[in-house]
Amino acid sequence: xxxxxxxxxxxxxxxxxxxxxxxxxxxxxxxxxxxxxxxxxxxxxxxxxxxxxxxxxxxxxxxxxxxxxxxxxxxxxxxxxxxxxxxxxxxxxxxxxxxxxxxxxxxxxxxxxxxxxxxxxxxxxxxxxxxxxxxxxxxxxxxxxxxxxxxxxxxxxxxxxxxxxxxxxxxxxxxxxxxxxxxxxxxxxxxxxxxxxxxxxxxxxxxxxxxxxxxxxxxxxxxxxxxxxxxxxxxxxxxxxxxxxxxxxxxxxxxxxxxxxxxxxxxxxxx
Numbered sequence: 349x350x351x352x353x354x355x356x357x358x359x360x361x362x363x364x365x366x367x368x369x370x371x372x373x374x375x376x377x378x379x380x381x382x383x384x385x386x387x388x389x390x391x392x393x394x395x396x397x398x399x400x401x402x403x404x405x406x407x408x409x410x411x412x413x414x415x416x417x418x419x420x421x422x423x424x425x426x427x428x429x430x431x432x433x434x435x436x437x438x439x440x441x442x443x444x445x446x447x448x449x450x451x452x453x454x455x456x457x458x459x460x461x462x463x464x465x466x467x468x469x470x471x472x473x474x475x476x477x478x479x480x481x482x483x484x485x486x487x488x489x490x491x492x493x494x495x496x497x498x499x500x501x502x503x504x505x506x507x508x509x510x511x512x513x514x515x516x517x518x519x520x521x522x523x524x525x526x527x528x529x530x531x532x533x534x535x536x537x538x539x540x541x542x543x544x545x546x547x548x549x550x551x552x553x554x555x556x557x558x559x560x561x562x563x564x565x566x567x568x569x570x571x572x573x574x575x576x577x578x579x580x581x582x583x584x585x586x587x588x589x590x591x592x593x594x595x596x597x598x599x600x601x602x603x604x605x606x607x608x609x610x611x612x613x614x615x616x617x618x619x
Contacts, residue, residue, distance in 0.1 A: 349416060355442035364398065364418040366448060366467040366511055369533045373544050380535055380547040388550055389413030399545065401469075401514075404437055407444035420469050420512075421446035425453070425477050431460055438466055448512065452477060455508035462509025470510040470532075472501050473539060474517035489522035498522065502530045514547065515539045517563055538563025 349361040350368065364372075372378065380399035383389040384406045390413035392400050397417075402410050404421035411419070421441035428434045438449045438461055448467035451457055452475050461468045473488045482488065489495040498518065505513060512533035515523055524542025527534040536543035538561070548564055551557065555566030556574070591597035606614070 354445050355439070356445075360445070361416045362418055362447065363416055369418070369512065369544075370531075373531075373533055374528070377541075378545045380545050381550045381553060383410050383413065383419075383550060385409055386413035389417070389419075392550065393417050401450060401547075404441040404446065404449065407441050407446050411445040415445075418447045419445070420448045420450050422450040425451075431457060435460060435464070438464075442466060450514065455504050458505055458508040458510045462511075467512070468510045469512040469514060469535070470505045470508075471514045471516065472498065472505065472518075473515050473523075476516075485517075487517050487519055489519040495519070495522045499526055499529075502526055502532060506531055512545075515543060 349363060350365050352360050352362055352365060354360050364378075369378070378398040380401060381392050381397055382402055383392050383400040384402040386409045389400055389402075389410040393414040393416075399418045399420070400410065400414060401420040401422060404423050407419070407421050421438075421444075423434055423437045423441070428437045434451065434453065434457055441449055448469055449461060450469040450471065451461065452471040455470075458468050458470050474482065474485065476485060479485050489498050502513065510532055512535060513530075514535050514537055515527075516537045516539065518526075518536075518539040520540025520542060523534070523536060523539040527543045533545065534543035535545035535547045537547045537549075552560050552564035552566065554568040554570045555572075556570045558571055560566050588597065
């Protein structure tokens with residue numbers, strides 16, 4: 349554990365610092381997942397993952413669940429439209445205990461945040477919210493020209509001051525070659541194993557939906573549990589309604605009673 353002060357001047361411990369992540373580039377593979385609740389953060393910590401990322405709004409909850417884990421706070425693209433909005437959100441997240449911030453905005457926003465010494469994760473490759481410019485949801489880097497343009501985008505983000513990048517659905521060999529050459533700490537979401545970090549959403553890992561995206565794999569089946577919970581919930585409600593209507597509920601075990609003598613005295617007073 350490393351001792352740090354967070355942006356609210358509180359002494360803290362962290363499993364990694366931004367400097368550690370840079371030093372580990374090309375040396376050790378790390379794993380990252382999402383967390384947006386205290387339980388999800390605690391589960392990631394207990395399972396021995398290295399890094400978590402979640403919505404900046406949830407920073408305090410995540411810090412409760414994983415107080416010592418390196419956390420990247422995502423500043424959601426549509427929620428903070430102006431540069432001032434982004435900067436305010438970043439400062440608030442860092443004050444609440446984030447270790448870095450994520451933005452899907454361009455190099456000018458990355459540069460603005462980096463000037464404040466905020467560790468910034470950018471987003472390159474497939475950025476789903478901007479997928480209209482790519483002709484839809486698809487892998488990036490399928491041609492030499494597109495792969496080289498992507499490399500240029502990495503260089504621009506590096507020059508702007510980003511320290512890491514969420515690299516989403518980039519052709520695996522392209523990702524490997526770029527990761528070898530960039531100073532950015534690369535976090536692969538569906539971009540193969542040739543990056544510094546392997547990243548997957550927690551809901552995909554745990555199998556919380558019927559089908560996983562092509563780039564993901566379900567290592568659990570929470571969807572089946574959720575479906576079973578729906579069945580159990582309805583069965584319980586039906587059973588409650590039936591017994592409430594036929595007089596079976598509440599029974600003696602669910603009610604309090606009065607002593608016979610006290611009850612008789614009470615009734616006498618009513619008459």
